Amino acid sequence: MTARRVYADNAGTTALSKTALDAMMPYLTESYGNPSAIYSLGREAKKALEGARVKVAAAIGALPEEIYFTGSGTEADNWAIRGAAEKGSKKGKHIITSAIEHHAVSHTLEYLKKQGFEITMLPVDNLGRVSPDDLKNAIRDDTILITIMMANNEIGAIQPVTELGRLAREKGVPFHTDAVQAAGHIPIDVKAMNIDMMSIAGHKFRGPKGVGALYIKKGNYIPPLLYGGGQESKRRSSTENVAGIVGLAAALEEATANMAENMKRVSAMRDRLIAELLKIPFSRLTGDPVNRLPGTASFVFECVEGEAMILTLDNAGICASSGSACSSASLDPSHVLLAIGLAHEVAHGSVRLSISECTTDEDIDYIIATLPPIVEKLRAMSPLWEDRMNGKF
Incomplete structure (x- = not known):
């Protein structure tokens, strides 16, 4: 750890x-x-x-x-x-x-x-x-x-x-x-x-x-x-x-x-997080890109299991979620992600990063530096990723 x-x-x-x-x-x-x-x-x-x-x-x-x-x-x-x-x-x-x-x-x-x-x-x-x-x-x-x-x-x-x-x-x-x-x-x-x-x-x-x-x-x-x-x-x-x-x-x-000040600062950190993590291939932001909570950045990464990402992030010292904390023990795809039209296999690769006024720019830097290699590592172990790269789906 x-x-x-x-x-x-x-x-x-x-x-x-x-x-x-x-x-x-x-x-x-x-x-x-x-x-x-x-x-x-x-x-x-x-x-x-x-x-x-x-x-x-x-x-x-x-x-x-x-x-x-x-x-x-x-x-x-x-x-x-x-x-x-x-x-x-x-x-x-x-x-x-x-x-x-x-x-x-x-x-x-x-x-x-x-x-x-x-x-x-x-x-x-x-x-x-x-x-x-x-x-x-x-x-x-x-x-x-x-x-x-x-x-x-x-x-x-x-x-x-x-x-x-x-x-x-x-x-x-x-x-x-x-x-x-x-x-x-x-x-x-x-x-x-x-x-x-x-x-x-x-x-x-x-x-x-x-x-x-x-x-x-x-x-x-x-x-x-x-x-x-x-x-x-x-x-x-x-x-x-x-x-x-x-x-x-x-x-x-x-x-x-402190709402006005917090919204401005937290939204700026959120937007930087979104911009950098969307550079990961086959990733997408979930939810409205404009009308969204200041601190919530939620993603899906194809051919990766959300639970594996959460546990690997935890080993790196980052506390994140694959959805609602009330249902984080469930292996079923999120009903929210299915409702916005994501396929089951894509919905499984979800990560929610929710920050606050307690978050620092250094915290954002660390997430940006840590998550992409984790996605890459997990994809390297996934037969689905090999099929994706070979154009099978």
Whole structure:
């Protein structure tokens, strides 16, 4: 193993920021009270909880009372979708989504399908984007929910959420977006973007793991997912993870304040990475080359197994991914890469390099110097590469 380590899997998770850690520490040590308690230690925790709610709301253009804290982005997705399905089931059982959703959304919809709901899965183009016209044509009188992610976790493609939300609003259909990858990295204004519900997760923008939030537009009631003590305005029972919530809010506030600077610097490093790695023969960028997350560069390299690349990169000290961290143990091709039209054998050769404001130019130099020889070495051991060179496919 090399002594050098370059972390390039920020779409999987991020390093906790010092700002978030410092904000959390008092609520892990001295101010550890239950925010439901009426004594002073509990009131201190309650004050911190409500302060965090104000910060999160300000970061996305919402009202504080529209923010509900959860245990993860996955929980927020489940709550939004299952809650909307339960609420709307008297009107209809038709839900619209996209072919490239995170499993937190797609698996929830698979569950609902078994309960009798009808799911329309919109296709994406070869850049990974949903067509507003396709959505417009798919909305029916019995459509009760549209759930389409803001930005894809594997290829970084950003969806035309404002337009999709407008179409949903015109038809009176609730619109939910999974913004787990987007929050803290690109500007979000839930009002201007016509969003009714939105999920985020703290660990994607340098907050702690195990805490997320769901924005629910005022007046848009959905039933609780969890029942119990009636926390979060009786809509999400469970004693609140005060330290985690405070850390999430501090990290999101910091990311939002530095967003313009971070987007410019990170995008420049990403673009240099893309330009250099596309010099590798039979390589291609996946996702929209323009409308993509600042830190995500995703590729496929023909005649190479993605898992082999990830393990060899790891031996060289580079942490990368072959797709979603939630499904990295799977040997099946990514559903996202298949949805954008890649053949199975090509989709197997995927690598996602996701960087952040913590990444340095020297880190980018090291990846650029390290990955091409790895691809060359792995191809030299592949009978498929020999066939490719001999023009057999």
